[in-house]
Amino acid sequence: MEKTLQKSPESKAGKLIAVVLIAALYIFLYLLDNVLPPNSFTLMLIPVLKKGAIYSLICVSMNLLNGFTGLFSLGQAGFLLVGAYAYSIFTIPADQHDAVYQYFEGGAIRFSVPEALGRVLGENAGNILGAILCIIFAGLVAAAFAALIGIPVLRLKSDYLAIATLGFAEIIRAIFQWNGLGPVTNGSNMLRKYTDFSDIQIGSVKLATAFPFLISMICIAIIVLLIHSSYGRAFKAVRDDEVAAEAMGISLFKHKMLSFVISSFFAGVGGALLAMYQTTIQANAFKSAMTYEILLIVVIGGIGSVSGSCIASFLYIACNEWWLRFLDSGSFFGISVPFFRDGFRKVVFSVLIMVIVLFFSRGIMGDKELSFAGLMRKHKKKATGGVEGGGQA
């Protein structure tokens, strides 16, 4: 399939368009961070873009597990939490420890990776490199947790696996909130003052919005490569038919474990980025409701569709945190509407979700991917024969 795609002229043109679009995106992000004057539009756009990019990664990582390997896991919030903490603990500047760990005499870990690197490489380089190192570290810690949890729970099937992973996420949360670990995790209190997006710059070029895009794009690209590799096919085989997969020599445990660990690695990276975005983190926020939200986005985007997950992430975040806010304001285009009051936005939002779930039960993209080559082929077909084109791989 890929082979034929590479040969077709549409595919070449499609690739070109993709490259141009990505370049345009980064130029836009650069302008957004550095040149464009803040106005009410760009101000709202920036956080939505950042969070959308981060959620894209988180959702794709969940999709890898639920959509491509068919493992129904509800532990994502737990791995996000682990990633977020692993990242923040090691990036809090030394002189901030007393303030952050106010109840734990400054905490047990009193160094910061970006700061240490900054002393050698200069502050900006230290921040970027330190942040990237700690993000990778966050992923690794989450992956290690996943490996430990995976050994017992991956033997379970479908709903039992779901509830066991959900349970583990809750256990992780309780442990991180435990005062006994306070010197490291700060107990129930929030971690803050660590390196966040606003600290990321090269020279005078700010990368606050471009950075999460870059990291999450690289990670998603790796996931896509994985999905299209021999291992990705093995994952799909496990999803489609476990018995047949095993009979064809695909070790169920090994591949489930791989998928679980890799998905958790990227969830950990996502958690670290989320921590950077929020500028403060608290274990309390990583509840099972967060996992449901992610699952919801994955399904709205289409189970088994990477581009679906990304599109749905941006739409979901934008609707939830931006476009629908006017519904709470009590007026619409200056006209006062009595039932537009606090909470109405959320009612409308949940109705919207129900409508999507009921009428597009396979999600926005189904299990198809968005591809420019495919779009062009479809366009051509329409132009020449007027035949309704099917989905593209």
Place this chain on the structure above:
Amino acid sequence: MSEKKPVLHVENITMQFGGVMAVNDLSLDVPEGQIIALIGPNGAGKTTAFNCITGVYEPTNGLVEFCGLPMVRNHPRGKMKKLYQGKDADKYAHDPAIAPTPDRITELGIARTFQNIRLWKSMTVFDNVLTAKHMRADQNVFSATFRTNAKEEKRMRAETEALLVEQNLLQYRDELAVSLPYGLQRRLEIARALATSPKLLLLDEPAAGMNPQETAELAAFIQQIRKEYDLTVFLIEHHMDLVMQISDYIYVIDFGSEIARGVPQEIQNDQRVIDAYLGVSEE
């Protein structure tokens, strides 16, 4: 049949589910290069025997050797110690039990097809075969993801392509496997099994649901692949025509126990076999 050493050697295999003996004290040999059939009426325990050999079930008692290597071995343990109704309970008690998973057994060189076709439904014909090559590929998750295994991947794709050509499936390469007609799905399942480079191929009712012409084609096909891939074939079937036509040796079981064994002509005239298939008259 003794001139060649058996590829598969099954000894006293017993599978007991609760109080039900699905397979009872079955022993058989599959010599290299031959086509051996296991036949019996519906519910005789044929597929269960297959599942014991391929590691889907852990047999309650007995031994399976592949090329002289003990592959599955068990003796009644735990709860089964009391419940066990079969023979030879102590025969393997002194050897450690081995119960590898199906993927390990496939890795050793046994591939199988399924009675009710189990193709990967979201994949194309090409991907179904390509994925079966995954196990034999020299790669790890990093080299595969970052494409440092490009050569290996290229080789796998080329081999898959070649296999599809040989199996006359090339014209369907980009179609969804489940959208093929039934007969082709069966053939694809065999092609997929071949992709794992087996020494021994287990076919579970390959002719089920086929008309006489398709069955005849299938018979030729099985003989052809045995030659081309230097295979040993062990098949389950109750399609007598096919079995009689291609088998070198036949085992017959009913209610889990062996009732006859022999070359096709012997089986054809065996009264017990005829009774088992037609039912013994009551008078």
Place this chain on the structure above:
Amino acid sequence: MSAFIQANLPYLLSGISVGGQYALIAIGYTMVYGILRLINFAHGDVFMVAGLVMVYLTTAMPMYISIPLTIIITVLLGFTIERVAYKPLRSAPRMSVMISAIGVTYLLQNCALYFTGGLAQIYPTIPWLSDSVTIGSATTKMVTVVTPILTVVLVFALVLFIQKTKIGMAMRAVSRDFETSQLMGIKINSVISMTFVIGCGLAAIGSLLYFTNYPSVIPTSGSMPGLKAFVAAVFGGIGSIPGAVIGAFVIGICENIIKGLGSSWTIFSDAFTFVLLIIVLLVKPTGIFGEKATDKV
């Protein structure tokens, strides 16, 4: 020994009472799962809505009308949810139905938030049930004593219903094989509706007992009891009614005993519930009374 009992009786009592309330919710989960193979996440929120309905109804009418009316409204709500949110998706992938359930959860919670304004609503005092009683060393509400008894009675009635009546038989048939029972002429829709009606009815009774004990209703009141009840259902083997009931009591009692163990343990009372669940699942992957899933090859 008696001093030990004296000191620990309160924990045990509240454990049994909490267990009984979990049981009534867990039955709803387990019945729906048994028939539709659907984790009905919205069930906990139906329970919360039952609480809110009761709060609003009692402001307008006397108790002897509002209690049955609450149960009827809850049942209708359950019925509507099934018809609107689950029925159209019957042929869709399982994940979609579950997402629909999560969507219903959001909708119910957000509507509750919108109508109540997010403030905790104080649950009306139901006479007799709210009276204090003293048992040994423990002072508690009448409802604590009533709950386990009522739970057991209701469960017995339910089991009888399922064993003896025609529709109960149909339910068992559907839970065993959905397609075949459809072919056998069982009216699948009415069986499913009946399941939701019974589940929601029990949830409504559960909510009466629960909120009498803990008289504060907020939009998220249903989540925690819902989750615990679900855990109980899985613990007992989802799909099995006795399993759900036993699971609920075990979890309720264990949780409260943990709370009594001392300050370093209390924070893990929820985590412990999950540890227990995971241990059970590792030993018996389909719960205590769950049927072993066999994948026919």
Place this chain on the structure above:
Amino acid sequence: MKKILAIALAVVMVMALAVPAFAADEIVIGVFEPLSGDNGAGGKQETLGIQYANSVTPTVEVGGTTYDVKLVVADNESSNDKAVSAATQLVASGASIVLGSYGSGVSIAASDTFGDAGIPVIGVTCTNPQVTEGNDHYFRICFLDPFQGTVQANFAHDELGATKAYCLGQLGNDYDQGLINYYTQAAEALGMEVTAESFPEGNSDFTSYLTNAKNAGAEVIFAPCSISYAQLIVEQAASQGIDVPITAPDTWDSNVVMEAVQGTDLDVYCTTFYAEGGDPDFEEGFKAYLNSDDTALANNGGNDMIAAVSVMGYDAYYTALEAIKAAGSTDPADVMAALPGTTYTGVSGAIAFDEIGDAIRDSAFIKQANTETGVWDFVAAQTVAEAEAE
């Protein structure tokens, strides 16, 4: 299907872009409050105070021009991850100054967003020291947790004569855990014995914890937790026949808790920013305001009892107006520069800021719940000097 989606999207986009046209002389005050989530109830009451103040004084005179004050309310959903976009919404609306929030966590989470935009914020009832620490743009008009914890411990020791205390807070909630920490420090310094326990989120059965308190021989129970838990604790303490006093911080000063206490035999105290009856004019006006508006009344829990947080919201609004007047400009930077020198005597007492940006508060009020009349009775005013002296 894609077309429908595209059209729907386009419509939403357009609506989002429809930026409300600014009237020429309008100044925006942002209200950053939780209107949903765990702290939704408190946030709404605080917002009510601000809205009432706005209805009383809808204009401000700056440099000779009269500006209409427009309130823009952003819901932070009591959640740290939603706080950033809610804060950004206020920044985008062109706020000159922001008031809020109820709950310290969201305030800290949003702090950098306001800081980067150069907009000053007046914290209304966020009591965690970290809110203002190291932040030039964050001010606050309420007292702090260390102060409150100390006041509570002193009260328990001196007035209630307790030697053993039992603390109960929610696991994972920094407000609860922070106060317990300060309380424990102060109480242990006074020679008291303290047992602290935490309950998991969503817990509704407190009988076991109350039994623990009894078994520990506690003479006072300190329960810093949010309103909905407070209600449950009160209810269950009453049915358990708990006879030791329960003391609580400012969160409990709410009619919802009062309703639960009414008719029981409990002895409940709380510290607060404002004692009812302190300013009859304000109270009369506010009650009339609540009763005139159904939504407002609903947001206040359905009755017209005055919550201390509403008073604080009211004072915060006037403090903001003072700062704007002093700045003589609607520019956030000017307002920020003017804030440290701003003083205002509000309903809750005199407000002035110290060098960190915290209110120089000299008093906290301690109130006792009157179980018969269903109102809070004033017990004592504890001052900073007293608290620190001890």
